[in-house]
Amino acid sequence: MTESEKPFFDAKAKVLKALGHPTRLFMVEELARGERCVCELVKLVGADFSTVSKHLTLLKNAGIVQDDKRGQMVYYTLKVPCILRFMDCIEAVITREPCK
Amino acid sequence: MTESEKPFFDAKAKVLKALGHPTRLFMVEELARGERCVCELVKLVGADFSTVSKHLTLLKNAGIVQDDKRGQMVYYTLKVPCILRFMDCIEAVITREPCK
DNA sequence: ATAATACTTGGCTATATTGCCAAATAACAA
DNA sequence: TTGTTATTTGGCAATATAGCCAAGTATTAT
Numbered sequence: 001m002t003e004s005e006k007p008f009f010d011a012k013a014k015v016l017k018a019l020g021h022p023t024r025l026f027m028v029e030e031l032a033r034g035e036r037c038v039c040e041l042v043k044l045v046g047a048d049f050s051t052v053s054k055h056l057t058l059l060k061n062a063g064i065v066q067d068d069k070r071g072q073m074v075y076y077t078l079k080v081p082c083i084l085r086f087m088d089c090i091e092a093v094i095t096r097e098p099c100k
Numbered sequence: 101m102t103e104s105e106k107p108f109f110d111a112k113a114k115v116l117k118a119l120g121h122p123t124r125l126f127m128v129e130e131l132a133r134g135e136r137c138v139c140e141l142v143k144l145v146g147a148d149f150s151t152v153s154k155h156l157t158l159l160k161n162a163g164i165v166q167d168d169k170r171g172q173m174v175y176y177t178l179k180v181p182c183i184l185r186f187m188d189c190i191e192a193v194i195t196r197e198p199c200k
Numbered sequence: 201a202t203a204a205t206a207c208t209t210g211g212c213t214a215t216a217t218t219g220c221c222a223a224a225t226a227a228c229a230a
Numbered sequence: 231t232t233g234t235t236a237t238t239t240g241g242c243a244a245t246a247t248a249g250c251c252a253a254g255t256a257t258t259a260t
Binding site for chain 2: 001006008009010011012013014015016017018019020021022023024025026044045046062063064079080082083085086087088089090091092093094096
């Protein structure tokens with residue numbers, strides 16, 4: 001890894017790292033179905049409001065989700081739907097199926 | 101996230117988490133080109149032998165790479181080439197390009 | 201047997217992450 | 231204004247991760 005490509009790997013790793021948490025992954029898959037406010041995600045995830053909020057902030061900083069405040073609610077949406085396409089591959093890893 | 105789907109998200113997150121480190125990501129992309137022994141990766145990465153070895157063990161535990169000891173060398177190969185397919189998407193996230 | 205190379209493991213410290221609680225902010229209702 | 235709901239932020243303790251050095255194992259060479 002050369003000095004010049006280092007920041008590139010850092011940036012890509014940051015995105016993957018953001019996805020590398022069960023709660024965040026769950027939320028990403030949930031947001032793939034449509035926008036959700038934080039309160040909905042809190043119910044679905046079953047964790048503290050602050051915990052969910054921090055996970056969402058992290059996903060936002062990674063460039064994966066977007067937020068939109070309307071009234072007192074903040075709605076999050078998935079910014080990059082292509083992320084879901086490779087879940088099949090990730091699942092192939094865990095089921096040890098051969099992957100194309 | 102229901103009780104029953106929790107282990108599934110844990111498993112998927114584990115794979116993504118394994119990819120979420122610049123050195124490991126670099127090695128995965130390097131292994132995509134063909135098998136490499138640990139010593140080659142050590143040179144390419146520029147870290148301690150033990151550090152590289154531990155990263156490889158982690159990738160192996162995640163089911164991403166395989167090892168094959170031949171003589172005194174241990175050769176690693178990428179087990180799931182499909183992982184590379186979504187690098188385009190990850191790059192789209194970091195460059196903020198629209199993603200299909 | 202001794203030495204050298206390739207690699208893994210143990211141990212340690214520094215640093216990062218997680219998740220909770222409590223407090224702060226913001227919008228809206230009474 | 232006061233209260234209530236939605237959300238974020240600060241702070242903290244527990245836990246996990248990273249990376250180095252040193253020591254251990256395994257294989258091959260002398």
